[in-house]
Amino acid sequence: MNQLLEVDNLKINLETQSGTVQAVRGVSLKLAPKQILAVVGESGSGKSMTVKGILKLLPKTGGIVGGKILFEGKDITDYSVKQMRSINGSEMSMIFQDPMTSLNPTMTIGKQISEVLREHTKMNAKQRRARAVELLNLVGISYPEKRYSQYPHQLSGGMRQRVVIAIALACNPKVLIADEPTTALDVTIQAQILDLMRSLQEKFGTAIILITHNLGVVANIAQNVSVMYGGMIVESGTVEEIFYDAKHPYTLGLLASIPNVDEKDKELNIIPGTPPDLIDPPKGCPFSSRCPRAMEVCHQYAPEKTMVSGTHWLSCWLMDPRADKQHGGDRA
């Protein structure tokens, strides 16, 4: 299939006081038009850095040190921040994690929406206003005319995230990147926002990269899932493949840690240990130190990519035919 956005072996480093953090260590993603791709992983796994790298929104201390980013076949890896300005907000846009802080507190809602229209379209002030009100209506905000001239602090968290979505969709982007769009919201509001995103996706066919640390969120919305750990993608596949045929011990650990309402007295499943230090990343598989089925080789050498099907692949030594089956490398 023709890919809309293709990330190949992307590497991003961040300079910090204590050393260079290899935040992203060779991430490859493929996003087809109209597709929803979920990138799942815990804090510090490099999810946010990957998408910030795509949009050139990295902090000044960070930079892309390797790999390729293709958008509609164009190589945008080395685009300057200035070159990206024509793409950001119009072709690709982003929804941030915390709606309480991602809107400018001293600017009206309407102005924050029409600002992006002003940057990327030839609309006049009147048209921009009409479009902004239309967008507010579209994302399910009541009294859009009144909200247009209100400030962010006059809106609830859920409403603000709707406004952020309205801004992101203002110019009908081809790719929408949502960085944990529901993490900062109440559970009930989370569901509403996800529903909204899905219905807008169906309506406009915007491709979405949904970043989340919550696998539960993914099942209902995404078609494809990439699981990230330690700055790498450890397993990737369709939603069905990840939920019913996951093979990587980390993915299995994540799936096992989704709380089950039927077993409310049971203790929650956790993956013991902490993520690896990315200033001095492990030589072998990043998950080896926490992996319940780790073998000697896992600590020493990074596993190769193994294709399970045309869409499902993972990087794990357990997939190697030489792996000790007693470790449960092949459960089938």
Add this chain to the structure above:
Amino acid sequence: MNRYILKRLVYLAVTLLVITTLTFFLMHSLPGTPFDEDKISRLSAAQQQQIYASYGLDKPLYIQFFRYLTNMFKGDFGTSTLYLGMPVSRIVLNRILPSALIGFQAVLFGVVIGLVLGIIAAYRHNTSMDYMTMIISVLGISIPNFVVAALLQYFLGFKLGWFPVAYWESYANSILPSLALSFGVIAQIARFIRTEMLSVLQQDYILMAQSKGLSPAKILVKHALRNSILPVVTILGSIVVNLLTGSLAVESIYSVPGIGSLFVDTIKANDYSTILGLTVFYSAFYVVVILIIDILYCLIDPRIRLASAKE
């Protein structure tokens, strides 16, 4: 909003009344009279009595006080005893103009340059521009303005001859004193805006603005500046009052007939009515500036609500 301003104006009147009262009685508790002790002791008791009576100083203090208040409401602040026969309001007006002009120019220049320097320093954080601004800022705060005034006077005035060295004859006379006073303003403003802007630039809404594809200039002006300017407005209040009401040191260096020197002269001479007039003027000015700043707050940051503006 209007009700709030009205309420504040009432407070303003009360504040001024309290200040006037305090100043009046404190001033009269100082030793001495407005008159030259040597000369007045040579007059006869009757002559002395006559002079006191002509200024109303023979009456008991509380009567003098109420007379002063009633006259004040009529807009009459009495006549000076130092500058014989001159109405206080005219003296203050004459002397405030040079001070206000110098102060206004210093504030304007200082705020503009300070903002520009501070914004550049924050935007180019940890670069030579940033370090340079911080050095200017430390120097501006630690070097007293009269030192700057003397240096400017010597180099730009005397050596290069670009500006008049002293006196108050034409507009050109106001340039050096304004420059001298603006250094401190530049330093303070640059420091405040830099600190505040550094934290604002870390905010999510700045990243959001970048993700909209806005230019760095638009992001700085439309998103970062308004959110970082509040602390600057706060200190601007005292800066404006300090500068517009004159600086004794800088005024004396440039021989500017400003209000700073007037205050000192009148206090030395026990010129009751002029001291009182000046105090009332200073206080009124200060309270009005504070009111304006409170209103500015609300205009800048919509999250700040005036006390009575709740709906």
